[in-house]
Amino acid sequence: MTENAIEVNNLTKEFGDFKAVDDLSLEVKSGEIFGFLGPNGAGKSTTIRMLCTLAQPTSGSATVAGYDLVKDAAKVRENIGLVAEKMIMYDALTAAENLRFFGKLYRIPKDKLETRIDELLEMVNMQEWKDTQINKFSTGMKQRINVIRALLPEPEIIFMDEPTLGLDPQTTFSIREIIRDINKKGVTVILTTHAMVEAEALSDRVAIIDHGKIAALDTPENLKKMISDVNTTIFSVKITNLNTQLLEGIKSLENVTALSQQDDHTLKISATGENALNNIIDSIRAKGGNIFSITNSNESTLEDVFLALTGKEIRDHASEKAAPSSHGHGAKAQARVR
C-alpha cells in the first residue's frame, strides 16, 4: 500500500460553462477517514464520481490506490468500493442475490463469495434478511446492504457519498459505527456529507469544499481553532418577531462575518471586533426587533467554521450558480485563515 491512498492534482470538471470542480488538489493518507464537507452543489459528488472513474475529468490528474485515474481506470476500479447516494441495488432481487451479482462482477470465487456475503450480513446484523427481496426493506436496512455491497471485493479505499442522508438517528448511528469498523480494518474511507456533525464525528481530516474549491483542509480540531484564533465570537440570538428586514440589517453590519438562520426565531451569528455584540443589539432594536435571549457559544463547532469560511448566505442547490458575492467572501475567509 502506498502512503497516500489518493493524490489529486489540479483536478477540474466542467459542465458547459459551469465549473463543478475547480482546480482541486489534495492528498488522502492511507487508512484515514477523509471527509468532504460542503453545501449541496459544492462539487463533492462530482469529485467522488471522478475518483471512482464514473466521470471523466476535464483537466488535471489523480492517482487512486497508486493507479492513474484515466490511464489505469480498470485497476482503480479493482481497488475501490462505492457507496453512492442513490443506492446500488435491485429491488426485485434478494439481499443475497444482489450481493452475489456484484460479487461475480468482481471475480470473487464462488465459495469465497458465499462466505464473504454471510460475513458481511453478520457484520450489519442482517443475516435473517438474506433471502428477502430488497423492496420489503426499510431505508435503513437498504443502506446497510448498500454499504456492505461496496465492501464485497475487500477494497483498499471506499467512497461514501452522503452515507447517512435521509436516515433516522438510530440507523445513522449504526452506519457510522460500521464506517468506523471498516476503517479500523485498514480501509481508507472518503466520505462526503453536508452534515457538519457527521464530518466532525467521523473524519480524521476534513476538506471544506465550496464552489468546487477547497476552502480549508485540516483535522476538525484545527479547523475549529482557526476561527477562535481570529477572534470570532459566535452567539445565538432569539428574536420573537424575526423578519427579513432584521436579517438584512444584521447581515450588513461590519462586525458580522457569518450568519445562519436556525429556526423561525433563532439566528446564529459569527462576529468579530470589540463592539460586535453591542452593534448587533443596536441594529435589532433600531428595527423594532424584540430580543428574547442571547447565548454565547463558547466552543465553536465545525458548523461555525463552515459558516465563517463559506460566507453569510445559506445557500442551497437552486441558488448555487448565482452566488458570486459569497464566493468572494469565501476566498477572503480562506486567505485570512491561512
Place this chain on the structure above:
Amino acid sequence: MDLMKIFKDSYHIMAKDLLSLRRNKMSMAALFIMPIAFLVMFGFIFPSGTTQTHMPVGVVNLDNGQGSTQFISQLNALNSNNSYLDLQNFTSTDAAKTQINQGKLYGTFIIPAGFSYNMSHGQSADVIMLADNSNPQIATQIEGVTTNTITMMNGKQAVYNVVNMSATTGQTVNPQAMVFPYTPNIETTIPGQNNYFNFLAPGLMIMIVMMTVMTGIPEAISKEKEIGTFDGMLSAPINQISIILGKTAALCVRGFGQCILILLLAVVFFGVTIQGSIILAFAMLLLGIFSFVGIGIVAVSMSEDQASGTMIVNLLMFPMMFLAGIFYPLQQMPWFMQDIAKVIPLTYAADAMRKIMLLNAGLGDVITQVLILIAFGVVTMAIAVPLFRRSMTR
C-alpha cells in the same frame, strides 16, 4: 482471457435481468399476451382476399324457352358445387331490382327474351348480370363469379357441341383438347391453400424481436442509470461492452420466448406450415437483432432519460414496422415507399426469415440479405459503441 471475462460478465448481467423480469408478474404477463394479440389482430384485420360464398343473387327469366331453362339448370348444378351464390327466381326485372335496392340481393341474372331463339339458330346468346356496385368490392366479386361461371358453362356447352359435331361427321376427336387446348396447372411453393398467416408469421417474429430489443434497451439502460445501479456496474472492474452484451442477451431471450410462442400459435391455430430450418430461422433472428440493436444504443446514448430514449426509439421503430413489408408485400407499395424500405434493415431480415421458413431457403439463397444485415450491424455498432462509452462517463 479478457474476452472470457467480458462474456462471463455479460452472462451475469443477463441472468440478473432475467431474474428481475421473472419476479415482475405484470411484465411477464405482457410478454406473453403481446405476441398472441399481434398475431390475432394483424391476422384478421386485413381483407383475406378469398371469395365470399352464398352471395344472394336473383335470376329473372324473360325468355322461358328451352335454352334458358337448360341454362338455369346448368347454372344451378354448377353453383351447388361451389356455393358462391344463393340463387332466387324472380318473374320480372323490377321485382329483382326492388330486392337489390332493399339490399337483399347483390345482383341479378337477367335472361332476355329471344335467348332460346338465338341459341337454336347458331347465334351467341346474351346473359345480363345486373350487379349492385354501390359496394364496389362485392360488385367486383359478383362480376368475377359471373364471368367464371359463364366461362365454365361455355366450356361444357362447347364440349357437348364438339361431341355432337364429331358424331355427325364421323370424326374421332378429343373434345377436351379441342375446347381447352391449354390446361393451367397451378402448383404452389407452399402446399395447401394460400394463407396470409404464412406471409405474416415470419415477419411478425422478427418484428416482435425488434420491438422487444429496441424498446427494451433504453428501458433497461436508462432505468438503471436513473435508479443508480448503473454506477455500481461501472465502478466494478468490467468492460462496458459487457453491459451492452448482457442487456441485449436478456432481451433476446425474452424476444425468442415470444417468437416460439408465435410459431406455436401460427402452426397450431392458423395452419402455417414451416418448411425450412428452424435453427437457421433463429440464427436469422439473431442477425436481425445485431443489425438494429446499434440504433437502440445510439438512442440511449444520446438521450438524458428513459422517456426521451423511448421516444426516439418509437420514432424510428414505427416506420420500420410498417415499411419493412411485414404486413403487406413490398411489391404492392408505390416505388418511393419501396425505396425507403430498402434502407431499413428489418426489410431484409423479414424477407430472409420468410424465405427460410416458408421456402426452405438455405444460407446461400439469402446470402445477399445476410451480407446487408451484417453491414448494417457493423456500421451502426461502430457508431453506437463509442457513443455509449462516452455517455457512460459524462
